[in-house]
Amino acid sequence: MIPATFSYARPTTIDEAIALLTKHGSGAKVLAGGHSLLPAMKLRLAQPEVLIDIGRIAGLNTIAERDGRVVIGTMATHAEIESSALVARACPLLGQVAARIGDAQVRNRGTIGGSLVHADPGADFPAAILALDAELRLASPRGSRSVKAAAFFEAMMQTVVQPDELLFEITVPKTATSAAYVKSEQKASGFAICGVAAIVDAQAKTVAVGVTGVASKPYRATAVEAALRGRALTPDAVAAAAALAANGVEPLGDIHASPEYRAHLAAVNTKRAILKAVAQG
Amino acid sequence: MTQTIRVRINGTAREHAVEPRLLLVHYLREVCGLTGTHIGCETSICGACTVLVDGKAVKSCTMLAVQADGSDVTTIEGLARNGSLHPVQEGFWECHGLQCGYCTPGMIMAGVEILQRHARPTREQIAEGLKGNLCRCTGYVHIIDAIERAAGARRAERGVGGDLKW
Ligand SMILES: Cc1cc2nc3c(=O)[nH]c(=O)nc-3n(C[C@H](O)[C@H](O)[C@H](O)COP(=O)(O)OP(=O)(O)OC[C@H]3O[C@@H](n4cnc5c(N)ncnc54)[C@H](O)[C@@H]3O)c2cc1C
Numbered sequence: 210m211i212p213a214t215f216s217y218a219r220p221t222t223i224d225e226a227i228a229l230l231t232k233h234g235s236g237a238k239v240l241a242g243g244h245s246l247l248p249a250m251k252l253r254l255a256q257p258e259v260l261i262d263i264g265r266i267a268g269l270n271t272i273a274e275r276d277g278r279v280v281i282g283t284m285a286t287h288a289e290i291e292s293s294a295l296v297a298r299a300c301p302l303l304g305q306v307a308a309r310i311g312d313a314q315v316r317n318r319g320t321i322g323g324s325l326v327h328a329d330p331g332a333d334f335p336a337a338i339l340a341l342d343a344e345l346r347l348a349s350p351r352g353s354r355s356v357k358a359a360a361f362f363e364a365m366m367q368t369v370v371q372p373d374e375l376l377f378e379i380t381v382p383k384t385a386t387s388a389a390y391v392k393s394e395q396k397a398s399g400f401a402i403c404g405v406a407a408i409v410d411a412q413a414k415t416v417a418v419g420v421t422g423v424a425s426k427p428y429r430a431t432a433v434e435a436a437l438r439g440r441a442l443t444p445d446a447v448a449a450a451a452a453l454a455a456n457g458v459e460p461l462g463d464i465h466a467s468p469e470y471r472a473h474l475a476a477v478n479t480k481r482a483i484l485k486a487v488a489q490g
Numbered sequence: 491m492t493q494t495i496r497v498r499i500n501g502t503a504r505e506h507a508v509e510p511r512l513l514l515v516h517y518l519r520e521v522c523g524l525t526g527t528h529i530g531c532e533t534s535i536c537g538a539c540t541v542l543v544d545g546k547a548v549k550s551c552t553m554l555a556v557q558a559d560g561s562d563v564t565t566i567e568g569l570a571r572n573g574s575l576h577p578v579q580e581g582f583w584e585c586h587g588l589q590c591g592y593c594t595p596g597m598i599m600a601g602v603e604i605l606q607r608h609a610r611p612t613r614e615q616i617a618e619g620l621k622g623n624l625c626r627c628t629g630y631v632h633i634i635d636a637i638e639r640a641a642g643a644r645r646a647e648r649g650v651g652g653d654l655k656w
């Protein structure tokens with residue numbers, strides 16, 4: 210359980226990190242909290258030649274309010290998000306999701322940015338990021354760009370982040386308390402077999418639903434959202450709409466759950482998440 | 491290619507040239523000779539290797555020694571003060587929070603962090619805080635008792651609350 214040899218660099222600025230990524234090309238990998246990358250390297254599933262540790266770049270874990278949005282630095286740990294007073298007030302969904310990840314030690318090291326770029330199909334944050342319509346900001350030698358959550362995840366463990374790009378912050382709109390995250394997890398690790406993040410906007414009469422763990426990449430349950438648009442969120446209406454939660458996706462099957470079971474959980478957890486969000490509003 | 495790191499371990503400054511791929515747990519055990527930190531699974535699951543890095547509980551098999559450069563590390567060897575056990579250690583002693591003892595160093599380090607987070611944790615909060623630590627002997631009940639006792643003892647020590655009912 211020892212990683213293959215690599216060389217290690219610890220830049221202190223984003224520019225320096227980008228310069229290192231550019232110089233070393235596809236042989237380099239960014240090291241954030243290391244809680245996905247190091248296990249993969251110990252199993253020699255990943256053998257980068259150079260690790261670029263972004264853990265000491267000042268300000269990269271900042272959680273702040275800017276232009277009416279909540280801005281979360283890529284290196285903010287799950288524990289920092291879970292315990293942030295600003296998150297609790299301005300975007301409680303993210304705090305709820307963070308608290309459900311893995312265990313205390315994992316939350317002390319793992320970062321939101323690492324989780325999003327790693328794009329494990331069972332990762333928790335993607336469900337919330339999608340429901341929140343978050344924006345992800347990436348820096349590269351070509352400058353910086355913003356990507357909407359809906360366009361970020363491409364396939365299993367694959368995102369739009371290029372080898373010379375660094376995710377540096379995630380911004381989300383301030384959201385009311387009418388939000389909830391419900392997940393069925395794999396007991397040993399905590400990864401989601403099915404995790405559903407729901408946000409209810411009572412005034413606009415809309416619901417946003419992000420689903421993780423069910424398919425090879427996280428998705429918005431658009432059929433559910435459409436069925437509930439403009440409707441009163443009675444338990445019956447929610448249950449009927451939630452039955453559409455796995456519409457149009459191909460559920461995964463593995464030793465933890467069959468595709469049929471994942472589709473079933475998608476419907477059940479979607480119903481529970483929406484009703485819980487309504488109750489919290 | 492080695493890299494020089496400076497780490498404060500249990501209050502003692504250390505400096506070593508290490509390979510970047512050296513895991514923190516191997517650094518503690520094999521380079522520093524602090525074998526109190528155990529290796530159970532080496533795959534980030536069992537928590538036997540838990541230590542505090544800058545006050546936060548981490549699984550030292552899932553961190554590189556070079557990532558700890560400049561940090562303060564506390565291992566099980568660093569908890570007792572002047573020959574007196576730390577309240578969490580005492581709790582494990584008094585409540586027999588172990589059977590084989592293999593998971594104990596990690597359990598105790600996780601317990602220390604639980605008490606930093608919650609001065610008066612409920613049994614549920616203790617169980618939640620121990621989610622990343624596996625014990626295959628006890629069934630956890632005595633471990634939770636031990637940390638609950640430590641919370642009471644600590645309150646008594648500080649003169650707050652201090653009801654030692656457990
Ligand atoms: C025992 C255990 C249980 C877990 N349980 C859960 C769980 O229940 N739910 C869950 O969601 N997750 C879980 N995880 C995963 C955990 O949340 C990881 O921390 C997370 O997926 C990756 O974040 P990291 O900061 O550790 O990233 P790293 O492991 O450092 O990096 C992951 C990948 O992302 C890349 N990367 C990281 N940051 C950037 C960046 N800013 N820009 C560009 N590329 C970047 C890296 O190069 C690497 O390829 C668990 C992990 C463990 C070990």
Ligand code: FES
Pocket residue numbers: 528529530531532533534535536537538539540549550551552
């Ligand atoms: S040895 Fe580190 S978690 Fe098991």
